[in-house]
Amino acid sequence: MPEHLNQKLENIFKPYKTIVVAGGNWGDEGKGKIIDLVMEHYDLAVRYSGGANAGHTVKTPQGVKLVSHLIPCGLAQHKTCVMGRGEFFDARLFSEELAAAKQALGGGLPEIFIDHMSPLWTPWHSLLEGWLELSRGNTKVGTTGKGIGPLEGIYKLRVSPVAGHLLLEKEELVTVLKMLYGVMLPILEKVRGNIPAPESVAEELLSFLPQIGGRITDTSFVLHQALQNGKSLLFEGAQALGLDSHWGTYPFVSSGNSAAAGAAIGAGLPMQSFAATLMVVKTLPTRVGSGPFPSEMWEREEAMFFAKNHSELFGEGAGRAEFLSSMLKKINQKQATAPEMSQYFQVLGDERGATTGRGRSVGFTDIPWLQYACRINGPKWLALTRFDMLSGVKSIPVIVGYKYQGRLLQPGQLPPPWEMSKVETIKEDWPCWTEDISGVSEEKDLPQGAREFLSRLEKAVGVPILLVGTGPGREAAVVRGVA
Ligand code: IMP
Numbered sequence: 001m002p003e004h005l006n007q008k009l010e011n012i013f014k015p016y017k018t019i020v021v022a023g024g025n026w027g028d029e030g031k032g033k034i035i036d037l038v039m040e041h042y043d044l045a046v047r048y049s050g051g052a053n054a055g056h057t058v059k060t061p062q063g064v065k066l067v068s069h070l071i072p073c074g075l076a077q078h079k080t081c082v083m084g085r086g087e088f089f090d091a092r093l094f095s096e097e098l099a100a101a102k103q104a105l106g107g108g109l110p111e112i113f114i115d116h117m118s119p120l121w122t123p124w125h126s127l128l129e130g131w132l133e134l135s136r137g138n139t140k141v142g143t144t145g146k147g148i149g150p151l152e153g154i155y156k157l158r159v160s161p162v163a164g165h166l167l168l169e170k171e172e173l174v175t176v177l178k179m180l181y182g183v184m185l186p187i188l189e190k191v192r193g194n195i196p197a198p199e200s201v202a203e204e205l206l207s208f209l210p211q212i213g214g215r216i217t218d219t220s221f222v223l224h225q226a227l228q229n230g231k232s233l234l235f236e237g238a239q240a241l242g243l244d245s246h247w248g249t250y251p252f253v254s255s256g257n258s259a260a261a262g263a264a265i266g267a268g269l270p271m272q273s274f275a276a277t278l279m280v281v282k283t284l285p286t287r288v289g290s291g292p293f294p295s296e297m298w299e300r301e302e303a304m305f306f307a308k309n310h311s312e313l314f315g316e317g318a319g320r321a322e323f324l325s326s327m328l329k330k331i332n333q334k335q336a337t338a339p340e341m342s343q344y345f346q347v348l349g350d351e352r353g354a355t356t357g358r359g360r361s362v363g364f365t366d367i368p369w370l371q372y373a374c375r376i377n378g379p380k381w382l383a384l385t386r387f388d389m390l391s392g393v394k395s396i397p398v399i400v401g402y403k404y405q406g407r408l409l410q411p412g413q414l415p416p417p418w419e420m421s422k423v424e425t426i427k428e429d430w431p432c433w434t435e436d437i438s439g440v441s442e443e444k445d446l447p448q449g450a451r452e453f454l455s456r457l458e459k460a461v462g463v464p465i466l467l468v469g470t471g472p473g474r475e476a477a478v479v480r481g482v483a
Contacts, residue, residue, distance in 0.1 A: 014041070023240025024281040094114070116163055127193065285365075295425060298338060368400075381466035403425075446468075
């Protein structure tokens with residue numbers, strides 16, 4: 001990021017000793033990149049929810065790519081990393097991630113703390129998840145397969161092993177595991193496959209101890225001390241409001257509290273410790289897995305399989321350029337169907353999941369959803385990612401209202417999740433711009449159409465847009481002049 005923009009960010013964030021960066025859609029908003037930009041101005045990187053289901057891709061200042069699932073992505077900037085109690089812990093995946101990070105960063109790592117009370121993954125969690133998904137039939141959640149639902153559920157049933165149990169003697173760990181095994185066995189016996197015994201689970205988990213042991217602690221105390229010593233903290237949200245287990249589209253959610261408020265419980269700090277929230281939203285939201293998505297352009301399954309069946313159009317695919325130019329022409333001649341628009345934006349944004357490789361279904365910019373997300377998350381600012389995706393599009397429908405049971409809902413109001421498919425979306429056609437804005441990093445260099453789109457959007461949502469993503473690179477972002 002050019003120095004003068006960095007200075008701008010420094011001035012903006014200086015008054016805020018702590019900041020929560022949380023997703024406002026259904027994940028995959030590009031939080032990694034935004035966190036990376038903001039991280040430079042904070043001392044510690046803290047995760048407060050989710051687990052190995054998350055996938056943030058960032059680059060180190062030396063340009064080395066780092067994919068973080070469990071470890072905060074502040075690792076790339078060599079910040080002290082804290083994995084709070086609200087994050088589910090998977091010892092095996094953590095060890096793999098740590099090894100990859102060591103290689104990417106060339107050895108020396110910053111301090112990484114793991115909370116001693118984080119729910120601990122076992123192979124039984126994944127077996128249970130497989131069975132739960134299977135027994136839901138057509139209403140399966142479409143999880144990432146990292147055992148997240150069982151991790152939260154078993155913890156709430158008060159029979160969960162936790163990360164700190166890895167520090168016990170093996171026999172004591174086996175005793176803890178036997179309790180869970182006893183509770184789960186009647187269900188696990190319904191699942192075909194190998195059900196490992198507590199002794200072998202303990203052995204496997206303990207094999208990771210050398211990488212983990214010295215990092216396990218009461219992380220809320222680490223954070224408390226850091227604040228007392230004048231350090232600044234960035235709380236890295238994982239997933240997003242639409243996937244929060246209380247405020248998302250239950251039951252089609254993940255099982256952590258990915259809302260901004262999840263930071264207080266997940267990190268163990270009092271509410272007054274949180275100075276501001278930056279909510280990251282995608283210009284064109286996306287969703288993977290199942291569940292309500294009012295602004296969706298196409299059928300979920302179709303969109304998910306389109307990416308799988310047309311790999312030649314994605315990434316560096318040979319047919320990509322021709323496909324995009326012919327689709328854009330159709331869109332601008334107003335001849336493209338909604339599925340075709342979805343295909344265009346899926347290919348343009350390479351909308352495929354980092355953790356699962358599934359295609360992501362794309363939606364239109366959705367103001368009522370954003371108003372709801374702002375009502376729950378209370379952001380001071382928005383970061384709008386992938387704004388460059390609208391370059392070259394003459395105009396695009398934007399969802400400006402939800403009608404439910406014949407009435408226009410008020411800003412911030414939603415029907416219950418099981419009724420969301422009955423919402424009628426009110427669309428307006430918003431002009432875009434013809435110029436390519438990829439890589440633009442100054443507000444004055446944005447074409448007028450783009451600037452008008454941003455002002456119109458922030459006015460409608462009611463929260464200023466501070467950062468605008470204009471491409472995948474770290475420098476491809478505009479810092480807007482907002483109060
Ligand atoms: P789980 O978190 O694996 O239990 O999955 C529950 C739902 O959340 C599924 O629809 C997943 O596709 C979705 N999900 C979980 N993590 C992410 C993420 O990081 N990005 C996008 N979707 C996610």
